[in-house]
Amino acid sequence: MDLLRREKAQIGFLVAGCVAFAVFVWAIIAYARMTAVLSVAAAIPLLSLTARRRLVVSLGLSAVCAPLIWMAFGTTAGYFLLNRSRLEGLVAEITAVPSLTSLQLGHDEPWPSGSGRTGRSDSYRFINAQLVTRYREQVAPDAYQSTLYEADFLRDLGVSPVRYLTLTTSLEHLSLSGFSRGADGEISLDEPMPGGTPWGTSFVYRPDDAFPAASGAEDDRRLAPNWFYITRG
Incomplete structure (x- = not known):
């Protein structure tokens, strides 16, 4: 009975490890960095549990997968x-x-402390070299560096x-x-x-x-x- 349970557990580990490794390969191709890291972190111990020489298998898989991750996401x-x-x-x-003609995504960030405002604001978001924002409260067309509402500006451009x-x-x-x-x-x-x-x-x-x-x-x-x-x- 114990032997049968161990065999079933081994099969379960093998199937789960193969699935996790398949997800790792997919994540590399799809350029999904976090999915690749998490899936290989699951695949290596699962597949190692099915081998007699677990440490060797674990180190071998790590030696193969780590350079793949670095080459894919670090070069x-x-x-x-x-x-x-x-x-x-x-x-x-x-x-x-x-x-x-040009676009810079910029980023969202909180209003500066002491501004008396809550919520989010835009920084460094440009369309055709014009500073724009997704937030109405940040619109300042008469300022030294005018800030226009993104949706209105895109509509004027026909986008x-x-x-x-x-x-x-x-x-x-x-x-x-x-x-x-x-x-x-x-x-x-x-x-x-x-x-x-x-x-x-x-x-x-x-x-x-x-x-x-x-x-x-x-x-x-x-x-x-x-x-x-x-x-x-």
Whole structure:
């Protein structure tokens, strides 16, 4: 009876481990960082429990999966390899909205302490170099740096809420902070800038496949036909 229970438990661990590992593989392909980490953290001990030499299996799986996670989520080449089709889809979305020449997502944050206001406010959210906000109470069209209501500004540009939401969702899923258009159909997809740095990095799409004008940084490089990784200050 005990042997039968152990065998059933072993089968259960094996099935659960295989499912968790399959989720890990899916998460890598789908570029779902947290899902990948959590699923592999479950898969390794579950699969180890089914082996005679548990420590060896655990260390072996860790030695394989840890570099995969680092390459996928910690390197530019891994990011581009996994997301090239999504990046090309994003370029198509941007091209379909010619009235949007640049966009920076910005971020939500609480009102500064002492302002006497509650709720949330926008910071560094720009559309076509115009500062915008999602919050009516933050609108200040007559200020030194005018702030306009995002929905009104988009309506004036002829951009529908659905199309704009699709575009911003794509940027957020790809961990990008925004985009800008350049000459000759160039589209720069910007990565978030580290705090306090005067430079930023971008995935640049060029229809003519010509190397874009850039800062000449050492890590400027061609990723694939029409695609470049550029540092600009």
